Amino acid sequence: MAAHHAKLSAEPIDVTALMRAVVQPKDGAVILFVGVVRNRNDGRDVVAVSYDAFVPLAERTLAAIAAETPAEVSVAVEHRTGRLAVGEASVAIAVAAPHRVEAYEASRYVIEQIKRRLPVWKQEHYVDGDSEWLDGCCLHSSDGSDHDHAPEPRL
Amino acid sequence: MRVRVSMFGPLRKYGAEVTCELEDGATVRDLRSALAEELSDEPLLARCVFATAEAIVKESSVVSSGVSYVVLPPVCGG
Numbered sequence: 001m002a003a004h005h006a007k008l009s010a011e012p013i014d015v016t017a018l019m020r021a022v023v024q025p026k027d028g029a030v031i032l033f034v035g036v037v038r039n040r041n042d043g044r045d046v047v048a049v050s051y052d053a054f055v056p057l058a059e060r061t062l063a064a065i066a067a068e069t070p071a072e073v074s075v076a077v078e079h080r081t082g083r084l085a086v087g088e089a090s091v092a093i094a095v096a097a098p099h100r101v102e103a104y105e106a107s108r109y110v111i112e113q114i115k116r117r118l119p120v121w122k123q124e125h126y127v128d129g130d131s132e133w134l135d136g137c138c139l140h141s142s143d144g145s146d147h148d149h150a151p152e153p154r155l
Numbered sequence: 156m157r158v159r160v161s162m163f164g165p166l167r168k169y170g171a172e173v174t175c176e177l178e179d180g181a182t183v184r185d186l187r188s189a190l191a192e193e194l195s196d197e198p199l200l201a202r203c204v205f206a207t208a209e210a211i212v213k214e215s216s217v218v219s220s221g222v223s224y225v226v227l228p229p230v231c232g233g
Binding site: 035051052053054056057058060079090091111114115116117118119120121122123133134135136137138139140141142143144 | 161163164165167183202203204205206207208209210211212213214215225227228229230231232233
């Protein structure tokens, strides 16, 4: 089984260090995905985003997601906490595999699962000084069907 | 028993944690009701789950006094 790296970080993410951490002689493909803070969302001008996280469960969840990728895939993934300016990396995922197909698939899998499962919350700060917590995906308990769930927003 | 629940994301407006008073043997479902009372029926609670540092907990599981609980609103990482 591949050894993975999964971490929540209050410091800027060193994306090249993540790539170096995953690649092994058996690998022929490395994919680096970096999510960055953009300056516009839902028609509003964004200057920064603050990320809040429940760190112990978030790190367990990241490690679990990495472990769900195929055995020949290595994953190094970090997600930021704290206030990030436009252009800063909020999440970085380095994936290495013997061939590109499984590397691309694993990279996509990890980011999509992060969107659905990672206990992280995003507060946007706008040009006009206002700020707002964004809506997201409801988590589920294994017997939680007895309370309401609104429709899932677009990821 | 007294149970402290940590707040995250949009629920941080209620402070870092909220204390609930529960009967021994109470379930997470009871904790949800007690917290709703403390948070003046905050509508977001219906879309939250409860968790420990290890995992999301079932609504039917019994609340332990020695465990730290958190309430997790809908997530939006990435």
